[in-house]
Amino acid sequence: MQGTHDSAKRRLLSCLSHGAIFFSTTILSVGVPIAITFISDDPVVQANAKESINFHFNVWFWGILILIPSLLTFGLLGWILFPLGYAIHWGLTIWALAHCFTKPDEPFRYPFIFRLL
Template identity: 40%
Template sequence: MEDTLTRRKLLAAISHGSVLLTATLVSWAIPLVVYLISEDAIAKDHAKEALNFHINIAFWGFIFGILTGVLIGWAFLAALGLITIIFPIIALLSVFNDPDKVYRYPLIYRLL
């Protein structure tokens, strides 16, 4: 039981922590690999939530990047940068407190 909980906590933390590496392609691969190879349903849910967050960050980063042409995008990109740092940290804290409960990122569209 303890081994399963430790593994679940590790896989969930790796999935959510990968968001902090958003500038690299590896950040998408980590939760995708966890989702594909893990047999633990809760660890898969954590990985799916992290992938959804990645997709949302990429989408909004693209939209806000286009909006930099009219200058409003810079403020949105700054806010998105803060969200990209703060939300994964909250997710990691949530995983360490209760790895059995899947953290749900606020303000995102769940595509997976």
């Protein structure tokens, strides 16, 4: 997927797409990759932005699924599931950022997520 696109710009926009979850886990985390999808014509950046959007939707989905049993057990199960969820979430995001820094010409694919886009 190499082309005539600027490698530094590709790296920056790809990392910004994946790292948007560190700004906020709300609408902003999906809004940044959506905006990048529209402003960039680079296919690698667009692939990274779409993958980031899918990952953010998965984080929300699994967060809701963790919240339900936590509420049913009056928070006891949440003491185990929420830290585990955050560790996986942050670990995968850091992995994506490291991949974008080291291999900017390859789009990153998160393992084990549902892809809507």
